[in-house]
Amino acid sequence: MNILNSNLQLKSENVRTLIIKKRRVIPFFDYSEVFSSSEEELVDVFRNVLRRGAFIQQSDLLEFEENLADYLGVKYAFGVANCTDGLIIAMKAIGIKPGDEVIFPSHTFVASAASIHFSGGTPVPIECGSDHLMDVTAIEKAITNKTKAILPVQLNGRTCNMDAIQKIANKYELKIIEDSAQALGAKFKNRSAGSFGDIAAFSFYPAKTLGCFGDGGAIVTSDDQIAKKILTLRDHGRDEFGDVSGWGLNSRLDNLQAAILNFNLKKYDNAVARRRKIAFLYNKYLSGLPNLKLPPAPDSNPDYFDIYQNYEIESSHRDKLREYLDQAGIKTILQWGGKAVHQFEKLKLNYQLPITEKTLKDSFLLPINTMITDYDVKYICEKIIEFYNH
Numbered sequence: 156m157n158i159l160n161s162n163l164q165l166k167s168e169n170v171r172t173l174i175i176k177k178r179r180v181i182p183f184f185d186y187s188e189v190f191s192s193s194e195e196e197l198v199d200v201f202r203n204v205l206r207r208g209a210f211i212q213q214s215d216l217l218e219f220e221e222n223l224a225d226y227l228g229v230k231y232a233f234g235v236a237n238c239t240d241g242l243i244i245a246m247k248a249i250g251i252k253p254g255d256e257v258i259f260p261s262h263t264f265v266a267s268a269a270s271i272h273f274s275g276g277t278p279v280p281i282e283c284g285s286d287h288l289m290d291v292t293a294i295e296k297a298i299t300n301k302t303k304a305i306l307p308v309q310l311n312g313r314t315c316n317m318d319a320i321q322k323i324a325n326k327y328e329l330k331i332i333e334d335s336a337q338a339l340g341a342k343f344k345n346r347s348a349g350s351f352g353d354i355a356a357f358s359f360y361p362a363k364t365l366g367c368f369g370d371g372g373a374i375v376t377s378d379d380q381i382a383k384k385i386l387t388l389r390d391h392g393r394d395e396f397g398d399v400s401g402w403g404l405n406s407r408l409d410n411l412q413a414a415i416l417n418f419n420l421k422k423y424d425n426a427v428a429r430r431r432k433i434a435f436l437y438n439k440y441l442s443g444l445p446n447l448k449l450p451p452a453p454d455s456n457p458d459y460f461d462i463y464q465n466y467e468i469e470s471s472h473r474d475k476l477r478e479y480l481d482q483a484g485i486k487t488i489l490q491w492g493g494k495a496v497h498q499f500e501k502l503k504l505n506y507q508l509p510i511t512e513k514t515l516k517d518s519f520l521l522p523i524n525t526m527i528t529d530y531d532v533k534y535i536c537e538k539i540i541e542f543y544n545h
């Protein structure tokens with residue numbers, strides 16, 4: 156080998172070491188990429204709103220509310236500051252009072268239960284089923300003469316079996332408040348999550364399937380009386396004439412956020428299709444592994460159209476697997492920090508729900524969003540398979 160050739164070889168080896176050293180990183184969610192991927196169009200949206208000085212309850216908000224109601228097939232949609240406020244307002248609007256019990260699945264964000272608490276009601280947690288959503292067979296056992304409502308959580312972008320929940324609600328004359336924070340566009344038997352109950356709330360937190368650039372949420376209903384209450388409750392109790400008709404909050408969705416959401420809603424079907432494709436690939440590559448429990452695959456049951464806000468898997472070697480993936484640059488997270496609501500001792504809920512506890516002990520979330528590529532998904536799956544081969 157002459158000197159020239161050996162130099163070339165040295166150089167190419169350096170490049171290889173550099174590539175190996177520059178470890179591949181797949182973040183769980185890349186917040187800055189959300190902006191940079193559509194920077195010019197988004198700056199146009201900002202400029203347009205800011206130049207008009209259209210900040211609070213302006214045309215962009217009204218437009219978004221109309222678009223959202225159409226998209227979901229409901230009569231009314233109202234923007235609010237975030238989904239937690241939306242759920243609190245929902246509890247108030249349907250008349251939950253101190254002493255009333257509301258049944259909810261403990262595998263949810265603490266906000267679902269907090270909304271019951273802040274309306275003066277008592278949160279009654281129940282178990283989740285094998286798909287991680289509220290176990291509908293556990294609802295009736297939790298009903299007492301104080302029960303006023305059921306709060307199904309449309310978790311991970313999947314809708315609960317709303318036929319079963321509706322049947323129980325009708326039998327015991329209970330209201331239904333859907334926590335649809337994670338399920339915009341998810342369907343059960345061709346009906347959208349959020350359109351089944353008396354009232355529902357959605358979240359537009361930046362990492363949600365439809366996200367804005369800060370906090371944001373919406374409440375939806377098809378009931379005229381409830382709609383009137385929502386409008387006043389979100390705006391200091393003021394009615395359409397400016398008269399204060401009762402106590403209210405300041406929980407309005409900023410007009411700028413509404414304009415961003417309008418922009419994102421136009422591309423939303425593509426975003427959902429992409430998430431479903433990623434879920435399909437995860438299922439394709441990982442379904443052969445006996446040690447993993449995967450979410451239902453897209454199209455595995457024609458009754459369900461899931462939008463995959465999250466891809467939550469179970470492994471009895473969870474912590475070691477997560478560590479292995481972390482070493483490979485793959486960032487995963489534990490939903491709710493790994494604890495169901497009743498497990499937060501300081502909330503003093505005092506329940507034992509062994510199925511939910513076991514589910515939360517074994518579960519974690521793989522990256523799923525519109526920024527990751529098919530190649531990323533393949534790499535993640537290869538690393539999981541490699542972990543089990545070891």
Ligand SMILES: Cc1ncc(COP(=O)(O)O)c(C=O)c1O
Nearest residue numbers: 237238239264266336358360372
């Ligand atoms: C199931 C569920 N409910 C409620 C919320 C609260 O939403 P927000 O952050 O918009 O208040 C979230 C947010 O992550 C959620 O996942």
